[in-house]
Amino acid sequence: MDILQHLSAVLSLEVMWFIALGTLGGLVIGALPGLTATMGVALLIPLTFGMTPVAGLNMLIGIYIGGIYGGCISAILLRTPGTPSSAATVLDGYPLAQKGEAGKALGMATIASFVGGLFAAIVLATLAPQLASIALKFGAPEYFALALFGLTIIASLSGDLLKGAIAGLLGVLISTVGADPISGVSRYTFGLPGFAAGLSFTPALIGLFALSEVFVQLEKIVGDKIVTLKVSGRWPSRAEMRESVPALVRGSIIGTVIGIVPGVGSGTASWIAYNEARRASKTPEKFGTGHVPGVAATESANNAVCAAALIPLLALGIPGDVVTAVLMGGLMIQGLAPGPMLFESRPDIIVGIFGGTFLATVFMFIFGMLGIGLFSRILLIPKRLLTMSIVTFCFIGAFSINLNPVDLYTMVAFGVLGYVMQKFGFSQAALCIAMILGPMAEANLRRGLLQTRDNVLEFVSGPITITFLVLTVLSLLWPLLRDFKARRRMAEQPN
Amino acid sequence: MLRPVSAILGACALLAAGAAAAQDFPSRPVQVIVPYAAGGGTDLSARIMADIFQKHVKGPPMVIRNQPGGGGAIGTSAALHARPDGYTLGMGAQGPLALLPHYGGTDYKLDDVQFIALMGRNLQLVVACAKAPFSDFKEFMAYAKANPKSLQVGNSGAGGANHIAMEAFGRVAEVSFENVPFGGASEAMTACVGGHVHAMVATPAEALPHTKSGAIKPLFIMEEKRIDTFPDTPTAIEGGVKFTWSSWKGVIGPKGMPADVVAKLQEALKATFTDEEFVRRMQDLGEFVDYRDGAAYEELARNDSQTAEAIIRDLGMYQMNK
Numbered sequence: 049m050d051i052l053q054h055l056s057a058v059l060s061l062e063v064m065w066f067i068a069l070g071t072l073g074g075l076v077i078g079a080l081p082g083l084t085a086t087m088g089v090a091l092l093i094p095l096t097f098g099m100t101p102v103a104g105l106n107m108l109i110g111i112y113i114g115g116i117y118g119g120c121i122s123a124i125l126l127r128t129p130g131t132p133s134s135a136a137t138v139l140d141g142y143p144l145a146q147k148g149e150a151g152k153a154l155g156m157a158t159i160a161s162f163v164g165g166l167f168a169a170i171v172l173a174t175l176a177p178q179l180a181s182i183a184l185k186f187g188a189p190e191y192f193a194l195a196l197f198g199l200t201i202i203a204s205l206s207g208d209l210l211k212g213a214i215a216g217l218l219g220v221l222i223s224t225v226g227a228d229p230i231s232g233v234s235r236y237t238f239g240l241p242g243f244a245a246g247l248s249f250t251p252a253l254i255g256l257f258a259l260s261e262v263f264v265q266l267e268k269i270v271g272d273k274i275v276t277l278k279v280s281g282r283w284p285s286r287a288e289m290r291e292s293v294p295a296l297v298r299g300s301i302i303g304t305v306i307g308i309v310p311g312v313g314s315g316t317a318s319w320i321a322y323n324e325a326r327r328a329s330k331t332p333e334k335f336g337t338g339h340v341p342g343v344a345a346t347e348s349a350n351n352a353v354c355a356a357a358l359i360p361l362l363a364l365g366i367p368g369d370v371v372t373a374v375l376m377g378g379l380m381i382q383g384l385a386p387g388p389m390l391f392e393s394r395p396d397i398i399v400g401i402f403g404g405t406f407l408a409t410v411f412m413f414i415f416g417m418l419g420i421g422l423f424s425r426i427l428l429i430p431k432r433l434l435t436m437s438i439v440t441f442c443f444i445g446a447f448s449i450n451l452n453p454v455d456l457y458t459m460v461a462f463g464v465l466g467y468v469m470q471k472f473g474f475s476q477a478a479l480c481i482a483m484i485l486g487p488m489a490e491a492n493l494r495r496g497l498l499q500t501r502d503n504v505l506e507f508v509s510g511p512i513t514i515t516f517l518v519l520t521v522l523s524l525l526w527p528l529l530r531d532f533k534a535r536r537r538m539a540e541q542p543n
Numbered sequence: 544m545l546r547p548v549s550a551i552l553g554a555c556a557l558l559a560a561g562a563a564a565a566q567d568f569p570s571r572p573v574q575v576i577v578p579y580a581a582g583g584g585t586d587l588s589a590r591i592m593a594d595i596f597q598k599h600v601k602g603p604p605m606v607i608r609n610q611p612g613g614g615g616a617i618g619t620s621a622a623l624h625a626r627p628d629g630y631t632l633g634m635g636a637q638g639p640l641a642l643l644p645h646y647g648g649t650d651y652k653l654d655d656v657q658f659i660a661l662m663g664r665n666l667q668l669v670v671a672c673a674k675a676p677f678s679d680f681k682e683f684m685a686y687a688k689a690n691p692k693s694l695q696v697g698n699s700g701a702g703g704a705n706h707i708a709m710e711a712f713g714r715v716a717e718v719s720f721e722n723v724p725f726g727g728a729s730e731a732m733t734a735c736v737g738g739h740v741h742a743m744v745a746t747p748a749e750a751l752p753h754t755k756s757g758a759i760k761p762l763f764i765m766e767e768k769r770i771d772t773f774p775d776t777p778t779a780i781e782g783g784v785k786f787t788w789s790s791w792k793g794v795i796g797p798k799g800m801p802a803d804v805v806a807k808l809q810e811a812l813k814a815t816f817t818d819e820e821f822v823r824r825m826q827d828l829g830e831f832v833d834y835r836d837g838a839a840y841e842e843l844a845r846n847d848s849q850t851a852e853a854i855i856r857d858l859g860m861y862q863m864n865k
Contacts, residue, residue: 091581231701237864499721
């Protein structure tokens with residue numbers, strides 16, 4: 049009875065209006081490169097001061113969920129991840145759009161975001177206090193092992209192992225620019241204050257994926273007649289849906305688990321989900337060429353992270369990323385300290401947030417599905433004009449984050465790097481993964497060794513650490529094993 | 544893109560206004576550069592300030608601009624190198640002003656700063672983390688003395704305010720710690736609640752939810768007197784260690800602003816920072832308001848800078864980024 053009573057607060061017209069508004073606003077912010085869900089939440093917090101806690105917090109959650117979803121729109125249509133969490137969606141979403149199936153790619157992304165978000169929201173509402181303790185089990189060694197496992201994706205994702213490794217190492221090297229995480233010394237900054245905090249990640253990403261693609265497109269446009277893409281329907285076929293179910297399940301679970309672990313984030317979750325979906329698939333070679341399950345895996349994972357990140361926030365008062373940290377600020381402003389006490393003292397707030405998370409996920413699905421026709425129309429713009437607009441967006445997006453001109457140089461440099469890599473068959477994905485996970489691996493390895501006084505055995509003694517290290521070895525051996533099996537099969541059936 | 548436009552506008556304003564600068568000030572929006580990302584404590588405080596500033600100064604609104612990066616050095620440098628007309632100010636925090644110049648690599652010194660008004664301080668509370676082998680100040684000190692350099696204290700970043708605070712405390716108390724740097728306060732708190740470090744330095748607001756839930760225990764506060772939020776937590780002085788430390792933030796500008804403009808800003812900010820609504824909203828956010836005038840603000844900054852310099856030299860980190 050109580051729960052129903054608390055839920056009725058969410059279902060009031062006013063609160064629903066704010067959730068819808070937040071979700072729609074988040075969707076737009078997420079779709080625009082350079083405007084991230086984090087910024088949206090941070091900038092709108094002052095607006096929530098005057099609202100009731102349930103209305104204010106749910107509007108922010110709506111922005112968060114809408115923002116993470118919105119990132120896929122520009123990733124699929126323009127090869128420009130609107131938020132870093134959609135970088136992995138580029139791999140299959142963009143080729144699909146180029147085949148004229150933008151509607152289908154967006155449709156699958158919307159369905160996947162909905163499924164992932166809903167799954168994590170159910171977990172949030174039913175198991176939050178029980179699962180939250182996972183968040184506390186991760187110390188430096190566990191984070192290091194998780195990051196190392198994530199880095200092995202490079203091995204299975206890049207066709208040419210050697211080129212993949214080179215791209216990955218380059219990414220790790222690039223990620224060492226800036227303040228040393230343990231001693232604070234500046235590394236490779238060439239005395240430029242703009243590099244003191246490291247190369248900005250989002251401008252680098254915009255350059256790497258979007259600007260580089262502009263260069264590639266420019267080559268094609270010269271002399272080429274302009275091709276107008278057809279925009280297909282928004283629903284994937286039944287066969288594609290069936291094929292995507294395992295990817296959706298994997299993505300949702302991986303996203304939820306990673307979402308609970310503080311500080312890992314939706315970018316990592318979507319890369320791991322993509323890799324696992326590909327590994328488990330019967331047709332791994334189709335991934336990366338515009339394969340619907342590829343989109344299903346990444347988008348279900350990154351939206352599952354949103355609701356799952358609320359688990360440690362609400363149950364323990366631990367924010368896992370910048371957005372949830374800002375949400376925590378929003379709770380504190382309302383005089384509410386998140387943590388186990390909140391479940392007992394203010395069940396109305398907890399139920400209200402659970403209800404709001406579901407509603408925002410539903411609104412996201414509705415707005416997404418209704419908007420697909422409109423979004424895909426972007427591709428009907430003549431390519432010359434579209435390409436020029438993308439260049440403009442690249443610059444605005446890269447600059448708007450920190451208002452730092454150095455970020456523009458970063459973006460352009462990564463654009464050139466991305467172009468060269470594409471030309472010579474180096475995996476841009478490998479570079480991107482290494483830039484996300486390299487710092488996490490380095491900081492936690494060194495922090496952990498500092499804490500164990502360089503005792504490596506003690507460092508690798510925890511059960512979670514050992515599990516991830518074993519997975520790392522298996523993941524590294526997998527491509528070799530697959531090649532070996534394939535060769536054996538070839539040998540058995542001589543042609 | 545906006546720069547040429549605003550330069551022309553600025554030139555026009557100068558020509559038109561001439562000597563009557565302070566009377567018409569502000570005739571266009573005053574911009575305050577926050578050297579950290581949107582959504583953090585300094586940013587939210589600055590936005591509340593901008594809101595209340597409106598009440599006391601008629602004219603165009605105050606605008607907050609975030610320019611994060613380099614631990615606050617980039618935004619602080621931008622504010623200190625702005626045209627000294629009072630239209631571009633900055634939030635001046637302890638890290639970028641009193642600590643970073645000692646590491647080298649900043650293009651400003653404390654002497655370049657026009658201190659306008661101190662807004663508030665972030666008090667430093669030392670807490671015992673989950674599974675720590677001590678639960679009050681006495682046990683903490685006993686453990687630190689018995690296990691030199693192995694009591695692990697988490698902080699929010701190498702060379703940051705609470706790292707230096709703990710090093711400074713250790714020197715006065717004659718104990719040594721193993722300082723474990725994390726990437727930000729919330730990462731450190733997560734490790735603390737999970738029991739991956741023994742103790743950490745936090746602000747009362749950061750610690751409150753977790754001390755309430757019983758996950759961590761407050762040990763002592765680096766203040767002169769006990770504070771309202773933690774009335775049962777002793778100061779270090781009560782425990783026999785004569786040591787206080789807090790980090791702080793206020794409003795600064797470049798040197799060379801017209802004296803009457805500075806005076807007008809000081810008056811307006813005094814009214815803002817002592818406004819009841821401002822104090823209440825800051826308290827809701829967990830911030831500790833402590834208004835001081837420009838001279839007292841400068842004194843605080845210079846004192847802390849001197850203390851920090853000695854520690855940083857001791858740690859071998861002096862001018863390491865030069």
